[in-house]
Amino acid sequence: MPHKGKIHKYGDNIDTDAIIAARYLNMHEPRELAAHCMEDIDADFVQRVKPGDIIVAESNFGCGSSREHAPSAIKASGISCVIGKSFARIFFRNAINTGLPLLESAEAVENIKQGDTVEVDLATGTITNLSSGKTFKAKPYPDFMMEIINAGGLIEHIRKKSVGAR
Amino acid sequence: MTLAEKILAAHCGKDKVSAGDFISAKCDLVLSNDITAPIAIREFERLGFPHVFDPNKIVMVPDHFCPNKDIQSATQAAMMREFAGKHGLIYFEVGEMGIEHVILPEKGLALPGQVIVGADSHTCTYGALGTFATGMGSTDIAVAMATGEIWMKVPPTIKFVYHGKPGKWTGGKDLILYTIGDIGVDGALYSAMEFHGEAINNLGMDGRFTMSNMAIEAGGKAGLFQVDGATLRYLKGRARGKYTVYASDVDAEYARVIEYDAAKIEPQVAFPHLPSNTRPISLVGNVAIDQSVIGSCTNGRLDDLRLAARVLKGRKVDPHVRCIILPGSQQIYLEALKEGLIEIFIRAGAAVSTPTCGPCLGGHMGILAAGERCVSTTNRNFVGRMGHPRSEVYLANPAVAAASAILGRIAGPEEVK
Numbered sequence: 001m002p003h004k005g006k007i008h009k010y011g012d013n014i015d016t017d018a019i020i021a022a023r024y025l026n027m028h029e030p031r032e033l034a035a036h037c038m039e040d041i042d043a044d045f046v047q048r049v050k051p052g053d054i055i056v057a058e059s060n061f062g063c064g065s066s067r068e069h070a071p072s073a074i075k076a077s078g079i080s081c082v083i084g085k086s087f088a089r090i091f092f093r094n095a096i097n098t099g100l101p102l103l104e105s106a107e108a109v110e111n112i113k114q115g116d117t118v119e120v121d122l123a124t125g126t127i128t129n130l131s132s133g134k135t136f137k138a139k140p141y142p143d144f145m146m147e148i149i150n151a152g153g154l155i156e157h158i159r160k161k162s163v164g165a166r
Numbered sequence: 167m168t169l170a171e172k173i174l175a176a177h178c179g180k181d182k183v184s185a186g187d188f189i190s191a192k193c194d195l196v197l198s199n200d201i202t203a204p205i206a207i208r209e210f211e212r213l214g215f216p217h218v219f220d221p222n223k224i225v226m227v228p229d230h231f232c233p234n235k236d237i238q239s240a241t242q243a244a245m246m247r248e249f250a251g252k253h254g255l256i257y258f259e260v261g262e263m264g265i266e267h268v269i270l271p272e273k274g275l276a277l278p279g280q281v282i283v284g285a286d287s288h289t290c291t292y293g294a295l296g297t298f299a300t301g302m303g304s305t306d307i308a309v310a311m312a313t314g315e316i317w318m319k320v321p322p323t324i325k326f327v328y329h330g331k332p333g334k335w336t337g338g339k340d341l342i343l344y345t346i347g348d349i350g351v352d353g354a355l356y357s358a359m360e361f362h363g364e365a366i367n368n369l370g371m372d373g374r375f376t377m378s379n380m381a382i383e384a385g386g387k388a389g390l391f392q393v394d395g396a397t398l399r400y401l402k403g404r405a406r407g408k409y410t411v412y413a414s415d416v417d418a419e420y421a422r423v424i425e426y427d428a429a430k431i432e433p434q435v436a437f438p439h440l441p442s443n444t445r446p447i448s449l450v451g452n453v454a455i456d457q458s459v460i461g462s463c464t465n466g467r468l469d470d471l472r473l474a475a476r477v478l479k480g481r482k483v484d485p486h487v488r489c490i491i492l493p494g495s496q497q498i499y500l501e502a503l504k505e506g507l508i509e510i511f512i513r514a515g516a517a518v519s520t521p522t523c524g525p526c527l528g529g530h531m532g533i534l535a536a537g538e539r540c541v542s543t544t545n546r547n548f549v550g551r552m553g554h555p556r557s558e559v560y561l562a563n564p565a566v567a568a569a570s571a572i573l574g575r576i577a578g579p580e581e582v583k
Contacts, residue, residue: 013352025527028242094306
């Protein structure tokens with residue numbers, strides 16, 4: 001999937017209950033969860049979102065519960081990556097572990113509007129706002145995390161490591 | 167080193183670690199519940215390990231939507247029960263159950279100096295025992311179940327010092343709400359919080375669990391207390407194994423030191439829709455309520471129920487208010503029964519439930535309709551947290567929740583005549 005699409009923009013402290021309300025946690029299949037993604041704060045999100053689209057948020061995106069259902073729901077909804085000023089700790093781990101790319105850039109968040117079209121090059125962390133022509137650079141990941149990302153998530157990373165050790 | 171650094175160093179085979187180091191830490195306990203275990207089990211099976219690393223260090227607790235609220239919840243709980251049985255894990259069925267973060271300390275499983283990871287954000291609760299405990303997602307927990315280790319970045323520590331003696335109705339809930347109100351919901355992002363000071367020394371274990379529990383509401387990775395006489399008394403006759411007590415060095419490096427005068431901290435109320443949106447009870451104004459919930463991993467322990475009973479004794483819940491009280495565990499329920507607290511609650515017109523996370527996360531046992539308001543001793547007041555997205559949750563301590571149930575509006579216990 002290309003990391004290119006329309007922007008869905010949100011504010012500060014978007015919590016995991018907003019991303020996927022707990023009343024849906026009696027399910028755990030990503031596609032079932034995606035049908036209710038962002039429902040309580042953006043009722044049309046599910047109708048609007050197209051594969052490749054990008055979420056842009058202010059600070060502390062994903063705060064609250066440890067539910068991995070949150071990044072899973074976002075990913076299965078078609079969102080290709082999330083750009084934010086900062087991310088909550090557990091959400092950050094969960095996203096990396098499950099293969100939802102996150103990019104940290106306050107400058108990009110300031111300069112991207114709802115409905116803009118944006119393209120992201122994950123390898124270089126370059127964010128291009130195709131609607132304005134401006135480009136931004138995301139904060140690079142530590143090497144340790146890049147290994148997990150390059151493996152395709154934590155499970156694949158551990159599988160590779162444990163095979164190597166045998 | 168700080169307390170967090172010492173525990174983490176001991177769990178990765180190093181003499182010293184510093185904030186920012188990436189480590190692989192050995193886990194003493196690995197926890198999940200009926201919501202997070204199903205994904206952890208699926209990912210564990212994808213990993214292809216035939217066994218868990220140590221069945222005596224893996225705990226599964228059905229508490230969120232249990233006793234099962236619907237067919238889907240029952241299916242998820244069954245998946246967990248079956249896996250726990252197959253691998254011989256520590257598992258608590260409803261008859262001996264409680265809310266995970268209440269029963270792990272109660273049953274002597276969570277101990278000082280341990281590293282505990284749990285697929286639940288409130289795993290940080292065990293920090294009250296001088297434990298490095300932190301919440302993670304299901305995939306991390308799957309890996310921890312398989313390998314017994316977890317990657318972690320050593321967090322910087324923020325030291326909070328609470329000077330003075332708090333007032334009669336100010337407890338751990340108020341100290342932590344006040345702190346979150348001060349530093350914000352990301353004020354301790356990625357950091358360990360360490361709690362010190364005269365007010366902390368005089369705080370009972372139940373109040374300490376409340377404070378550690380809500381470290382995550384400031385974005386914290388852990389919320390830690392030093393082990394003292396109160397901790398050791400709590401552990402006596404309870405601890406299921408040996409443990410090591412660590413303490414922060416006098417020259418430990420803190421990212422920040424924040425000091426408060428606890429004597430000036432009134433009971434706090436967090437208004438919708440963030441735990442940081444706090445006001446002292448004297449500035450709440452007239453907020454009518456439809457429901458009052460007393461319980462949860464934050465405030466469902468015996469001291470919390472005693473506090474609520476002191477306010478409710480001989481009084482009546484407002485007929486327009488649903489007051490729902492949930493003891494945090496079967497043991498607490500039993501103690502409350504013996505002390506006569508349950509009778510006080512029922513005579514006052516409150517409903518008493520079997521232990522469950524239930525209403526806290528809008529699961530069951532007290533869901534809100536559109537436009538309804540609830541004062542709750544739980545930990546989050548996000549949009550839609552306890553039900554309809556147009557309902558509202560106000561966070562408070564058990565005495566405030568009880569007083570509010572009587573008066574039909576958010577009120578301090580001193581307003582109850």
